[in-house]
Amino acid sequence: MIEIENLYKVFRTEEVETVALNGVSMSVADGEFVAVMGPSGCGKSTLLNILGLLDNPTDGRYRLAGEEVGSLRERQRTRIRRGRIGFVFQSFNLIDELNVEENVELPLRYLGVPARERRQRVTEMLRRMGISHRAQHYPQQLSGGQQQRVAIARAVIGRPQLILADEPTGNLDSRNGIEVMELLSELNREGTTIVMVTHSQRDAAYAQRTVNLFDGQIVESLEDRL
Numbered sequence: 001m002i003e004i005e006n007l008y009k010v011f012r013t014e015e016v017e018t019v020a021l022n023g024v025s026m027s028v029a030d031g032e033f034v035a036v037m038g039p040s041g042c043g044k045s046t047l048l049n050i051l052g053l054l055d056n057p058t059d060g061r062y063r064l065a066g067e068e069v070g071s072l073r074e075r076q077r078t079r080i081r082r083g084r085i086g087f088v089f090q091s092f093n094l095i096d097e098l099n100v101e102e103n104v105e106l107p108l109r110y111l112g113v114p115a116r117e118r119r120q121r122v123t124e125m126l127r128r129m130g131i132s133h134r135a136q137h138y139p140q141q142l143s144g145g146q147q148q149r150v151a152i153a154r155a156v157i158g159r160p161q162l163i164l165a166d167e168p169t170g171n172l173d174s175r176n177g178i179e180v181m182e183l184l185s186e187l188n189r190e191g192t193t194i195v196m197v198t199h200s201q202r203d204a205a206y207a208q209r210t211v212n213l214f215d216g217q218i219v220e221s222l223e224d225r226l
């Protein structure tokens with residue numbers, strides 16, 4: 001599914017140059033659930049953004065589902081992103097002006113799914129996520145746990161092959177955090193590949209494998225570095 005080789009990402013501003021990724025190679029098989037751990041600033045979000053084609057690497061190779069995608073133009077990146085990848089962020093990133101139903105429906109509009117099918121799929125998804133009774137509510141009327149369930153519904157409504165989650169429980173209390181992790185785990189058991197960035201040992205335990213990142217590089221263990 002994912003193969004990256006010697007990935008570099010350098011951020012340059014007028015005064016400073018930050019090497020956020022310093023030669024990262026890894027692969028993720030179809031159907032795997034991988035956790036990426038590491039201290040703040042070690043490059044986790046940068047890696048996830050590149051995997052999600054939200055950003056391009058400065059150097060290195062990236063193959064997604066067999067296709068070289070490391071240096072695509074914005075239009076091609078958007079097409080692949082919409083068709084294949086679902087995102088879940090710590091901050092939920094819902095659109096405040098749209099209600100729950102409309103937020104979840106949005107990816108299907110981008111994919112050109114006809115109206116009748118959109119309604120049916122959204123209704124089903126809200127039921128599955130346990131938020132049917134909030135269909136007409138707006139994000140600011142929901143609890144954090146409900147907002148994250150809406151975000152997950154939106155991430156998976158287009159049936160992506162890959163879910164990328166950046167600290168998905170970071171803004172949730174422990175009960176809601178566990179519920180969100182169980183949802184992700186269930187989606188993985190149904191076949192969706194997941195790469196999740198997390199600070200939490202509890203969340204990482206849901207994954208089949210953990211990759212440790214430190215200072216932009218993959219390391220065996222974080223123990224003696226923290």
Ligand code: ADP
Pocket residue numbers: 011012018019020038039040041042043044045046047
């Ligand atoms: P993490 O998610 O592990 O906390 P990030 O991937 O967000 O870390 O950041 C890695 C490093 O790259 C940090 O030093 C951060 O300040 C820097 N960085 C991230 N994004 C940018 C950006 N857009 N411009 C400049 N520096 C950035």
Ligand code: MG
Pocket residue numbers: 044045046
């Ligand atoms: Mg981050």
